[in-house]
Amino acid sequence: MKTKSFKNRKSVVLRLLKDIYEFYPVMFPVSIVCILFNATISSIPAVFMQNVIALIEDSWQSGDWNAVGGKILYFVSILVAFYILSIISGIAYNQMMAIITQGTLKKFRGKMFGRMQTLPIKYVDTHNHGDIMSYYTNDIDTLRQMISQSFPQLLISGVSVLTVFIIMNYFCIWLTIAILIGTIVMLFVTRKVGGGSAKYFIRQQKSLGRLEGFIEEMMVGQKVIKVFCHEEESKADFDKFNEELFNDSKLANRYANILGPILNNIGNVLYVFVAITGGILLVADVPNLSISGLGMGISIVVPFLNMTKQFVGNINQVSQQVNSVVMGLAGAQRIYDLIDEEPEQDNGYVTLVNVREENGQLIECEERTGIWAWKHPHSSDGTVTYTKLTGDVRLHEVDFEYEPGKTILHDISLYAKPGQKVAFVGATGAGKTTITNLLNRFYDIADGKIRYDGININKIKKSDLRRAIGMVLQDTNLFTGTVMDNIRYGKLDATDEECIAAAKLAGADDFIRRLPDGYHTMITENGANLSQGQRQLISIARAAVADPPVMILDEATSSIDTRTEAIVQRGMDALMEGRTVFVIAHRLSTVKNADVIIVLDHGRIIERGNHEELIAKKGVYYQLYTGAFELE
Structure with a gap:
């Protein structure tokens, strides 16, 4: 069941990304590039700090401080230039994502309404009208939140985690292993707690649709309710739907609210664990194992502590976005369900046309004559016959x-x-x-x-x-x-x-x-x-x-x-x-x-x-x- 659910979500994600790309074939890739650039730049301070500390450490040992100020100014200039580019890319992707989000929602609303006009009467007869309205309100809103907020944040956090992880391996594999141990614990907690939260957030969406359907029905029938003094019974029925929504929302948010504090505290413990591990490695004079070939020192441990906070913070951000993504995907799935509804079939080929009568024959014409006829093409011999519209x-x-x-x-x-x-x-x-x-x-x-x-x-x-x-x-x-x-x-x-x-x-x-x-x-x-x-x-x-x-x-x-x-x-x-x-x-x-x-x-x-x-x-x-x- 979980595998099927995962496959469904994966297919929804791929379809959604494909649709957004089709809607905005240039703007969407450009915004992704800006997001990736912005996320990568956020990891630069770790490299900057390592270089500055290493420079100060070397100058301290050699006693030569003459060139330190110029080199630090050089690093600061590079960092400022990167940050300016980051600000520009941040503003750019935010502006583009606002256009992409609202434009995508506009096109989805158009697709839904267009498909509704093609559906048979049976669909309207067998579906709650309030629940149908929920497609245009709740489901569209969860999709808006996912595209405009959760998706960019998820991408930024994911790229930041990957970038920081690469830098960590570049500096020190020992400390990276220590961080990975804590990360595995965090992911395990996220899966257990976040999974339960996602399930109830989906149920919350469905309960909200049922509640809105009931409210819409009560508004239409308000006179009948009052005529038959059915106010108390209506309130009791409303309370049942409201209670159902409350329970689903309570459980969903309970899981979601537990996740944040747990991950934050695991992050704090991990920070201490990395600090202790780094101290032990320094005191024991353990040879550094790294891609860079740098020796173990303060210039490695101090940036690592900052990267630990950044790494944990981004994983926390990813975990926090899980619920919004799941809700958005649930909303997208419902929207696609409506768009994919089988339209009313029409295999008819006889059409109604304007005709005029000439010598007892019906001649098709463009102008309105007040005389109509059925235009009946015959596939067997390619002929067309006209039958006067009489109402038989x-x-x-x-x-x-x-x-x-x-x-x-x-x-x-x-x-x-x-x-x-x-x-x-x-x-x-x-x-x-x-x-x-x-x-x-x-x-x-x-x-x-x-x-x-x-x-x-x-x-x-x-x-x-x-x-x-x-x-x-x-x-x-x-x-x-x-x-x-x-x-x-x-x-x-x-x-x-x-x-x-x-x-x-x-x-x-x-x-x-x-x-x-x-x-x-x-x-x-x-x-x-x-x-x-x-x-x-x-x-x-x-x-x-x-x-x-x-x-x-x-x-x-x-x-x-x-x-x-x-x-x-x-x-x-x-x-x-x-x-x-x-x-x-x-x-x-x-x-x-x-x-x-x-x-x-x-x-x-x-x-x-x-x-x-x-x-x-x-x-x-x-x-x-x-x-x-x-x-x-």
Whole structure:
């Protein structure tokens, strides 16, 4: 399990570095060079100190102090020059890493949001919305911290450790061995304590996502909570999520806070150990073992003590960054999981095009003619046929299941000729909305066929299919912007006049003109400043401006008062004129004039016919209509 986790983290690191390099192919390598240079320069004082002490030691023994001042000034000049270059490189890499970090986060947010637009409805239906939001907040923030702080610090500390280690071996291998013994102890402690901390930091990320998901859900449902006096229960549920986050965070930070003091004290003990070892080597006059060939002396031991502090301090820095790196990698993994989600598959090749009629034939054209056709290329002979868009929809022996083995719809067969109004009636869960979801190919059927104007909808590109079907849902969704913007959402190139005409058709023009700024009134928070009925009227106007030949009305008037319903019904009657319409309604009075009424029960069609035929049968519809049965 640990090996798999390590491999996953390694692959995430490699992928992240590759992405950053692709985003900034010049700036990223240059910043790395600056970081490496800065880290290497930090080890120079040890060499400087050794040379100065050796110079003073030689002058003390020889008694010749004449040349000491000049040589020390020479060394100081070199050191100052290096430090100036270090400052320049430090400023440079900090500025570049700030650009790289924010630019990378911007591109990742763009990738995530872009991928979300390609995901099927099923993804949104099966994932907590707050947890999805956590990708854009918590996970992005941990990634920011890792790229901007942890990664540079880790690189600096790692290079410093390596540089100091090389200098140590150059000066004295005996003392280097003494430091290595302490380093092994530090690494063992880091692995034991840091490993536990990393595990809980990952759990903390997941707990935070769940908590944010719960809070988002509670904010959306605040009115429901208050209506049913569910405040205390909501607080209790929140406390459970909050307690879970607290426990994971407590354990993660407990390990992290223990690690620092332990490593610091090991470093202090190591400092003393090196000092004692150096003293013993000096007193015992042990021959120095080194790459440099220098003899053992004060000029070796004193710089070694400083290098010990530097060496231990950098190892401590590496250990302290482990948690941030693990959290950042956990965030990166979640981000990549979203980016790698399988997009909605679309193998359709039949498209919707503008046409004009000449001598009884359909000719494709660029200009808007108000006449649409399905452009159907045939791979067998290379020909292209055009089928006029009329709104003829037929389902033949359709089966469907959300989950394997749990069939929702059984052998559904029905047809809706152009201009017909088909109503679905049945209890909640009978399959009414599911059928309309299948028409839009939000989900694909398990068996059977659905044809639009005689063409299997699996052959039609999803975007073109959905453009040919308008929807008015029970739950309205308005977006931040003006009333005009929200109506135009149905057809982005619609003129103001077309939007106003659609509003008049829906019966929304009257109340819109009474708003403070009319059609330019800003809508925020999903239309919180409008009544439910007004929001629904704008939603209907949005569907009307798209002017599709097929319309789905999913309980569009269920949230509207009786007076508003009469207004909306008149607008909907005008909207439905000449279109194929599928209506889902709990109020049976709204479906009396339907050409055919389909009665559903547990995913099966149990009755069909018009209002008079079904009343005459005195079956389920009759009992529902007369109140003998309830829909719920």
